[in-house]
Amino acid sequence: MTTRLKFAIIGLGQCGGNLANSFAKYGYPSMAVNTSILDLKDLANIPENRKIHAPLNDTDGAGKDPRIGEKAIFSHLPNILSGIQQFVSGADAILVTAGLGGGTGSNIALLGNMLKRFNLPIVALVTIPTNDESALSKVNALRAINRIVGENFDSCIIVDNNKILQQFPDSSLSAFYPQANDYVVKTFTNFNSLSTEFSAKSLISFDNEDFRKVLLSKGILIFGETELAATQINTLDDILPRLKEIWQTSGLMAEGFNFATAASGAISIYAPAAILQKTSSRFLNALGEEFKALTNGATCYFGLYEVPNSTTIKISTMLGRLTIPVRLQEMLIEASSEGKNLTQKLAQELPTLDISALDDMELFSNGPAPVAHTSSDTHVMSRDAVSNATTGSSYANEPSPSQGHSNNAGKDTDLDLENRSYSLEEYVKLKKSKSPAG
Numbered sequence: 001m002t003t004r005l006k007f008a009i010i011g012l013g014q015c016g017g018n019l020a021n022s023f024a025k026y027g028y029p030s031m032a033v034n035t036s037i038l039d040l041k042d043l044a045n046i047p048e049n050r051k052i053h054a055p056l057n058d059t060d061g062a063g064k065d066p067r068i069g070e071k072a073i074f075s076h077l078p079n080i081l082s083g084i085q086q087f088v089s090g091a092d093a094i095l096v097t098a099g100l101g102g103g104t105g106s107n108i109a110l111l112g113n114m115l116k117r118f119n120l121p122i123v124a125l126v127t128i129p130t131n132d133e134s135a136l137s138k139v140n141a142l143r144a145i146n147r148i149v150g151e152n153f154d155s156c157i158i159v160d161n162n163k164i165l166q167q168f169p170d171s172s173l174s175a176f177y178p179q180a181n182d183y184v185v186k187t188f189t190n191f192n193s194l195s196t197e198f199s200a201k202s203l204i205s206f207d208n209e210d211f212r213k214v215l216l217s218k219g220i221l222i223f224g225e226t227e228l229a230a231t232q233i234n235t236l237d238d239i240l241p242r243l244k245e246i247w248q249t250s251g252l253m254a255e256g257f258n259f260a261t262a263a264s265g266a267i268s269i270y271a272p273a274a275i276l277q278k279t280s281s282r283f284l285n286a287l288g289e290e291f292k293a294l295t296n297g298a299t300c301y302f303g304l305y306e307v308p309n310s311t312t313i314k315i316s317t318m319l320g321r322l323t324i325p326v327r328l329q330e331m332l333i334e335a336s337s338e339g340k341n342l343t344q345k346l347a348q349e350l351p352t353l354d355i356s357a358l359d360d361m362e363l364f365s366n367g368p369a370p371v372a373h374t375s376s377d378t379h380v381m382s383r384d385a386v387s388n389a390t391t392g393s394s395y396a397n398e399p400s401p402s403q404g405h406s407n408n409a410g411k412d413t414d415l416d417l418e419n420r421s422y423s424l425e426e427y428v429k430l431k432k433s434k435s436p437a438g
């Protein structure tokens with residue numbers, strides 16, 4: 001792949017690793033850093049020596065706790081930095097990527113800050129949680145976004161996971177993330193790749209330096225592509241009223257940007273010869289005017305290409321140095337109410353049951369205290385009782401020799417048992433010897 005800029009990709013956490021894995025599929029040198037060994041093992045496109053396992057002690061993952069992720073990164077910092085140092089040498093820029101809802105990837109600003117020592121531009125590509133995710137994920141994401149913007153990276157691309165469902169409504173559970181990650185990487189690559197330019201005839205060229213200017217313009221960056229059937233439009237002027245809509249809806253970027261905050265942008269148009277022939281040369285002025293009006297005067301870099309035999313018009317756009325979008329302000333409102341509930345729940349003592357109704361219950365018999373026997377016969381007696389029990393008669397049901405004595409009151413009164421226990425044998429012998437018949 002011939003690219004405008006040679007990016008070295010570093011994925012942090014599970015989402016970051018998955019995105020780095022997708023970048024690797026498109027030919028970018030990629031590595032992954034994670035607190036979880038299980039997440040790392042599935043990254044098939046990343047070589048084993050480019051996977052850095054950085055757990056905190058014996059834990060696997062950070063359990064959505066950014067403090068664990070932070071400690072884990074610090075505890076492996078020398079190892080992480082030496083691995084990255086070799087990896088990034090020769091690159092034009094570093095792209096760090098992560099999901100901000102978890103405990104590992106939400107430390108992307110910390111990692112990015114450490115990477116500043118390599119003196120390369122740093123782009124962050126992050127995902128923000130869906131509405132359905134927990135307050136904890138949203139709070140993690142909002143704190144992380146603020147740190148990224150505060151750290152002044154060369155730009156930050158925000159992929160909104162909410163939009164994956166809109167973009168791929170029929171996606172299966174297993175294809176959901178891979179499909180979205182592939183789409184993000186493919187769109188990014190279309191900007192960074194020169195292959196379309198090679199196959200097209202350039203009327204106005206969007207060159208590498210233009211790309212670098214917009215990409216590294218600080219703040220938040222959006223990019224996207226739209227394709228229209230050539231039959232849908234007559235001349236390129238027809239796309240002008242749709243420009244804002246294209247920015248607002250294209251791709252998986254977070255929505256609700258104030259385009260007037262953009263400082264720079266790019267628009268590349270790829271069209272078939274027939275459409276270009278019908279379009280007046282005044283189109284470029286009109287496009288420049290429209291762009292300036294929408295962005296309140298941002299610098300725009302244009303590219304215009306004639307694509308032979310094409311039946312579509314492709315419009316690629318980038319806008320740089322935008323401020324945090326409304327989508328994140330909405331998330332802040334959700335997170336503060338959901339987070340308050342969660343904080344209250346966590347602050348509450350765990351209630352126990354009122355079991356006073358059980359206080360007077362004695363469920364174990366105190367019974368008469370066992371009689372202390374001194375005779376060794378006792379031992380023999382109980383053995384016999386056990387053997388009786390096993391032959392069907394139980395010790396409890398069978399009258400004991402002494403009971404037998406009292407039950408047959410009058411008859412065996414002469415049998416002097418002295419409150420003692422006897423073996424059955426002994427008892428029968430005694431009884432026989434004392435009975436008149438015996």
Ligand SMILES: Nc1nc2c(ncn2[C@@H]2O[C@H](COP(=O)(O)OP(=O)(O)OP(=O)(O)O)[C@@H](O)[C@H]2O)c(=O)[nH]1
Pocket residue numbers: 012013014015016018019035036061062063064065098099100101102103104105106127128129130133137159161177178180181
């Ligand atoms: N687009 C996309 N989003 C993902 C992907 N995997 C996870 N996410 C999102 O990323 C957020 C963070 O999840 P993880 O990446 O698993 O978190 P982590 O950084 O590994 O942190 P811990 O699991 O706490 O160690 C979640 O809230 C999801 O919304 C992925 O492959 N693609």
Ligand SMILES: [Mg+2]
Pocket residue numbers: 013014036039061062102104
């Ligand atoms: Mg994880």
